[in-house]
Amino acid sequence: MRSNAAAATDPRSLSLWHDTADEDWAPRDALPGDTDVDVAIVGGGLTGLWTAYYLRRADPSLRVVVLEREVAGFGASGRNGGWCSALFPAGLPWLDKRYGREAAVAQHRAMQATVDEVGAVAAAEGIDCHWSKGGTVTVARTPVQLERAREEVGGARSYGFGEDDLVLLGADEARERLGATNVLGATWTPHCAAVHPARLVRGLARAVERHGGVLHEGTTVQGIEPHVVTTDRGRVRADVVVRATEGYTALLPGQRRVIAPVYSLMIATEPLPAELWSSIGLARRETFTDHRHLIVYGQRTADDRLAFGGRGAPYHFGSTVKPEHDREPATFDALRQVLVDLLPVTRDAAITHTWGGPLGIARDWCASAGLDRSTGLAWAGGYVGDGLSTTNLAGRTLTDLVLERDTELTALPWTNHRSPRWEPEPLRWLGVMAGLTAMTSADGAEERSGRASRRAAAVNRLLGR
Numbered sequence: 001m002r003s004n005a006a007a008a009t010d011p012r013s014l015s016l017w018h019d020t021a022d023e024d025w026a027p028r029d030a031l032p033g034d035t036d037v038d039v040a041i042v043g044g045g046l047t048g049l050w051t052a053y054y055l056r057r058a059d060p061s062l063r064v065v066v067l068e069r070e071v072a073g074f075g076a077s078g079r080n081g082g083w084c085s086a087l088f089p090a091g092l093p094w095l096d097k098r099y100g101r102e103a104a105v106a107q108h109r110a111m112q113a114t115v116d117e118v119g120a121v122a123a124a125e126g127i128d129c130h131w132s133k134g135g136t137v138t139v140a141r142t143p144v145q146l147e148r149a150r151e152e153v154g155g156a157r158s159y160g161f162g163e164d165d166l167v168l169l170g171a172d173e174a175r176e177r178l179g180a181t182n183v184l185g186a187t188w189t190p191h192c193a194a195v196h197p198a199r200l201v202r203g204l205a206r207a208v209e210r211h212g213g214v215l216h217e218g219t220t221v222q223g224i225e226p227h228v229v230t231t232d233r234g235r236v237r238a239d240v241v242v243r244a245t246e247g248y249t250a251l252l253p254g255q256r257r258v259i260a261p262v263y264s265l266m267i268a269t270e271p272l273p274a275e276l277w278s279s280i281g282l283a284r285r286e287t288f289t290d291h292r293h294l295i296v297y298g299q300r301t302a303d304d305r306l307a308f309g310g311r312g313a314p315y316h317f318g319s320t321v322k323p324e325h326d327r328e329p330a331t332f333d334a335l336r337q338v339l340v341d342l343l344p345v346t347r348d349a350a351i352t353h354t355w356g357g358p359l360g361i362a363r364d365w366c367a368s369a370g371l372d373r374s375t376g377l378a379w380a381g382g383y384v385g386d387g388l389s390t391t392n393l394a395g396r397t398l399t400d401l402v403l404e405r406d407t408e409l410t411a412l413p414w415t416n417h418r419s420p421r422w423e424p425e426p427l428r429w430l431g432v433m434a435g436l437t438a439m440t441s442a443d444g445a446e447e448r449s450g451r452a453s454r455r456a457a458a459v460n461r462l463l464g465r
Contacts, residue, residue: 042252056213081266086112092108115133134192226377244381260363260432261315296309296335
């Protein structure tokens with residue numbers, strides 16, 4: 001099992017994905033000194049790279065620079081669960097209430113189209129990210145979960161989403177897709193692809209450079225102001241400055257309450273033999289989860305491992321982001337127990353990689369992308385762990401905003417949405433941890449009582465689910 005101890009000097013230690021990306025991870029040149037550009041992007045993850053990519057494709061005359069403290073793909077963009085999904089953190093009812101039914105549907109339809117857009121760009125740019133659009137199967141393993149599955153499908157139908165978008169599966173059909181224990185049924189959506197995230201982000205970085213964008217790694221941003229980025233290597237003056245830092249936003253001066261970094265952790269098995277896969281299923285490399293409250297997620301990798309994660313890791317007081325938070329042995333043990341409970345045939349499989357990292361949560365759980373033209377400050381983030389695809393939509397949306405184009409994307413409700421700031425500590429810690437505790441206890445309570453958790457329902461209403 002690889003340790004994260006060497007991550008500072010060897011990015012391959014960060015995750016399964018970094019270890020198997022076939023990269024030498026040599027950093028690009030740092031910023032050479034003060035410079036002037038049209039667009040300066042802070043953050044070398046998928047948000048920043050997609051924005052640079054689409055800007056340069058739209059206008060090759062633009063001077064676009066991406067500034068990254070580590071290497072491109074160091075953070076969540078290279079460590080996530082590999083779901084390129086149509087999931088958007090703010091649900092249809094939440095968006096409907098605030099922006100109207102038509103806008104809510106448009107936002108979710110845009111997410112569906114984004115899944116295919118990512119696949120199309122990967123193919124066009126020759127990015128071998130192990131793309132497999134097998135959809136997502138979400139099994140129901142208790143009567144309460146099955147009722148929740150029915151309600152989800154009913155809610156989708158009420159907004160005009162049909163069987164081509166989400167379907168309820170019976171027990172037998174569900175078990176054909178995922179041979180988990182106690183399966184009573186499932187929902188399945190085609191709008192998700194399993195990918196190797198580090199291969200995607202590293203390939204995208206090279207595509208940005210091919211199209212004339214500039215990446216500077218090993219460059220620490222010390223502050224963002226209107227039209228200026230201050231780094232340890234010099235100042236960058238720009239017409240537009242894009243903050244694309246997601247779970248690391250709290251490290252920037254004045255940004256600690258903008259995005260709450262909450263950790264999600266993962267484990268990966270050794271490659272599993274064919275006889276186990278005949279029992280497990282996932283023949284089309286479907287991504288998978290179940291209808292519990294505290295989110296777990298998994299995929300079958302291209303080399304036949306199970307990569308499995310969950311959001312049970314704690315929020316750290318003061319929105320701190322530290323390498324040691326990437327590893328929580330108790331959480332890794334819990335994930336192994338959940339995986340074996342779901343798929344007992346994995347009981348003897350070796351766990352070869354354990355890792356984690358911060359994801360970003362906006363105070364109202366609504367992701368956003370926007371540009372304040374009066375200051376030249378742009379932003380995107382708050383993906384709540386669903387950023388592998390949403391970052392692409394962000395890049396295209398920010399491109400339209402920078403180029404002052406009125407499009408279907410700039411009319412979406414998330415565009416220029418302003419989430420409130422998080423409360424100061426200790427209220428922030430108390431609120432986030434209360435939510436995590438409520439969801440954890442709700443799953444156990446439902447198993448014991450056989451009834452839906454009122455506490456979880458209250459939390460879900462607050463989150464727009």
